[in-house]
Amino acid sequence: MSESSPDEPPNSAAVLESMTLLATLSTAAEVGKSVARRRLGRDPSAQEPPDRAAIHLRNTGRTLMDLLMQLALSRVPLDHPEEPLPHAVRHFDLLLKLRRAERLTQDMHQRLLSLYPEVSSELVEEARLLRNKIARFWETAPSDPDSPHLSDVLEQGISFVVWTRHEVPVE
Template identity: 60%
Template sequence: MSSTSADGGTDSNDAPDSAAVLQSMTLLATLSTAEEVREAVAERRAGRDPSAQAPSGLATARLAQARETLLELLMQLVLGRVPFERQEEDKLAHAVRHFDLLMKLRRAERLVKAMHQDLLSLYPDVSESLVEEARHVLHEIRSLLDTEGDTEEDEVPALPDVLERGLSFAVWTRHEV
């Protein structure tokens, strides 16, 4: 039996309204995209071309910040894969967890792309193999995102493998830069 609160909402013991949750996820995705556009416009207005070589000091600082954010994000994804002792997850909870995974993978993709560009700016002061590893990590994340839900593809890397490679890349970057 569901009770209604004074504001017309449902009691906290009831399951969340799936339409409201899906609307919230849509809003979050829209805001995330808007923030990406805002950042790109701000960079352009400040006279910085993301495809251009950055000065060494700027590239190093951006790389350090992106690396730490990437490590944190990938660890969140690793911890999200830890099995919980609970009953079967309902469809709405599964959709929310899957949405969170995709949003974090998209963020990781943007971070690795920026890190690759900064590593190119620092080359030859960083090893060619590290620059190449950034490209491989980016390719694996994109492959995973592009084929999300397509289980017939044999070339798709497994999420745990992508996470492990991404973490290794971030640690390698910490040691070399």
């Protein structure tokens, strides 16, 4: 394998192969975590004790907020907008992060259900709506003109995390 100089553009095939590997590893990691939780006897659809649900909500909320902020910062214009490879890499990164945000939101929704009625039904519903909005954006943008705009998804996501921080009891 020959090394390229910093001035040479990256090999498109190598970049796409790396993105495919990253997507595969990301999916495998999520499946591995899910299997490990189930082996420990943690059913994601089951109710959790409120104190454990609250801890997980705070941690997952922080992770989701970090991810949303990364997505917001990734909207900075590229140095060379005419080059297709940086756009492809950025789009790929966006899709991976959105898929992760969708999973985190689903997780938060499930844990909020464990805290209901200690948290408002509106917050529980907001988690469901946000998860659906992220999924719709992921599946339809940019081809569908009725698809939610990324800024709307980010705004709703950030608002949801802040709202969760205010309603989830701190022990």
